Amino acid sequence: QRVDFSCVVVLLHFLFPLFSLPQSSLVSSMDARNQTPVEEFLFLGFSALPHAQIYLSFVFLIIYLVTLIGNTTIISLIQLDSHLHSPMYFFLSHLSCMDICYLSVTIPKILVNFLRQRNAISYNQCMAQMFFLMTFAGSECALLAIMAYDRYAAICQPLRYSNLMSGQVRIPLALASWVWGLLDSAIHTSLATKLSFCGSNYIDHIFCDVPPLLKIACSDTYVNEMALHLASVFMGLTPFLFIVLSYVFILSAILRIQSNTGRSKAFSTCTAHLTVVVIYFGMANVNYNRPKAGYSLEIDTLISTLYCVVTPMMNPIIYSLRNKEVKEALQKLLERLKKGWTSN
Template identity: 80%
Template sequence: MLLLAISSGQIPMETQEDGNQTLEVTEFLFLGFSQALHGQSFLFLLFLLIYLITIVGNLAILALIQMDPRLYSPMYFFLSHLSFLDLCYSSVTVPQILVNFLHQRNAISYNQCMAQMFFLLTFAGSECALLAAMAYDRYAAICQPLRYSILMSSQVRVPLALASWVWGLLDSAIHTSLATKLSFCGSNRINHIFCDVPQLLRIACSDTYVNEMVLHLASIFVGISPFLMVVVSYVFILSAILRIRSNSGRRKAFSTCTAHLTVVVIYFGMANVNYNRPKSGYSLEVDTLISTLYCVVAPMMNPIIYSLRNKEVKEALQKIWVRGQNKGSMFDHK
C-alpha cells in the first residue's frame, strides 16, 4: 500500500521551507484496518450488513412515526430527529470504509477528509444536544404531567430540535475551520478509521495549541454539558418515580425512559472512551474496535433499542405487520 498517495487528479505540491524540499500531503492513509489485508472481504460484508440494518432500522422508525397517529407526540418527534441523525452519522463514515475495502486501499483525499470531519462533528454534536432535549421531554412528562402540553408544545420542541442541529453545526464549523489552517508536510498516516480532530492534530507539523484548546473547550460545552443536563433530568425523574405509591405506576413511568436511558449510556459511554484517551493512547487494534463501536455500531443499535424497549413502537410494528398479513390474505383469497 502507498504510504504517501496522490489524490485523484492531483499532484502533491512541493513547498520550500528552510531550504529543504517537503511534500504537502494531499491524501491521508487510514491504518485502522491495514493489518486485516486477508480478511477485508469478510469485513466488507460485515460492515455492509451493519450499514443496511442501520438504514432499514432508522427508516422504519421514521416511517412508523409518520404512519401511526399514536406516535404523534413530542417524544417521538425527537426520536424522528434522532433516527435521521443516525442515518446521516452512519452515512458519513461507513460508505467510505466500504469503498476502501473494495479498492483495498484505505485512503481519503484531503478535501474528503475535511468534509467527513465537518459532517461527523456536526451530527455527533447535534446528537449530544438532542439526547439532552429528549431527557428534558421525559422530565416534563413525568415530573410536570399537568403542564406537559405547554412545556413541550410545538413552540418549544421545534426550537429545541433546531437548536440541537445548530449546536452541532457551529461546533463543527469552528473545528473544521481551524483544521484547514494546519499544515501536513510529513506523515499522512492516521491511526484511525475516519477523519477526526485528535488524529489530525497528532500528524500536523504546524502549531496545534489553539486547536487543542478549542477541542478541550468543546468537550466541556458540546459533550459534558448535555450529559450533565441528562443526569440532572434523571435525578428529578427518579425522585418523582420513587414518590409514586403503586409498583405498577412506577414501572409504567420508568418504562417510558428505559429506551432513551439505554441510548444515552451507550452513546455517551462510547464517546467518552473514544475521545478521552489515556496519554499513552490505545493500541491500533483497540482504537479500531472503539472507533467502530462508536461510529458504526451505535447508530445501528438505537432503532433496535427503541423497538425492543418501547411498548408503543412495538405495538405500532405489530399493527403494521397485521395489516400487511391481512392484505396478503385478501390477495391470496382473490
C-alpha cells in the first residue's frame, strides 16, 4: 500500500524557477532562412493586471500551500490508518500525488514571475513545463477512469472484488495510468520541438501548453493539430465515456438494493469520485474546447487558472468532506497528535 513518492523527487529537479535547464539541441526553432532561435517566451495572461500581481502572488501561494498540505495529509492518512488500506484509497493516494506534481509544474514559475515582475520563460523551460503538465494531466484522466472501474467492481461485483482489485491488478493499473500520460506527453513535446517560432514570442496564456504554442508557430502545425485531435479522443473522451458507462452499471446496481441504508451507503462511496470527475473533465472541456474567438484574454486567463490551479486544490477538500472514513482517520490522527503534545 506504499505510495511511490519518486514523482515528487523527480519533479524537484524541474522546478523551473530554481533549476535552469541548459541550452541544448532542443532549441532548434529556426525557420528555413536560419533565423535566430527563440530563447524565451513571454506570457500575456496577467498582463492586464500589472499592479495586482503582488496580491495575486499571495493568492497563488496560499492555493499552492493548501494543495500541498491537503494532498500530503490524504497520502499520510492512507499510509498510517489500516482502515484505509484498500484499493479505493490506494488509487486516491496516487491521485493526490498527481495533484501535487501537477500544481508544482506551474505555480512556482508563476510566483517567481510575479516577484520578478516579468512573465517570461525560457524555451527549454517551456518545453519541460509542457511535457510534465501534459504527463500529469493525461495520467489523471486515466486514473479517474481506473477509479471508476474500482467502484464498479466494488458495487456490481462484490463477491469478486478482492480478485478483481488484488495487488497483482491494482499496482499495474496505477503504473499504467502514469505511463499513459507519459507517452502522450512525449509525443506532443517531441512534435512541439520541431516547430519554428520566427515571429512573435508572446503566449496568450499563463503557462506553456500545446494550443497556445501552435497559435504563434510560423511553421506547418498540421501534424501537431492532428495529434491534439487524436489525443482529445484517446486521452479525454475515451476515459470519460468509460467512466460514464461504469456509473450506468453502478447506478443500476444501487437502484436494485432494497434497503435505503444499503443504497445510501453504496452511493456515498461514489459521490466524492463522481464530484471530482465532473469538476476535472468539465474544466478540461471548457479549457481546451472553448471557441478560439469570442473570449477576452482575461476570461481565458480565468478559465486556465481554474483548470490548472484550483482543480488540484479541490480534490483533497472534496474527499475529506464527502468521505466518512477519511474524516474519521483525520480525527484519529489529530487526537493522537494532541495526546502527544499534552504528554510532552
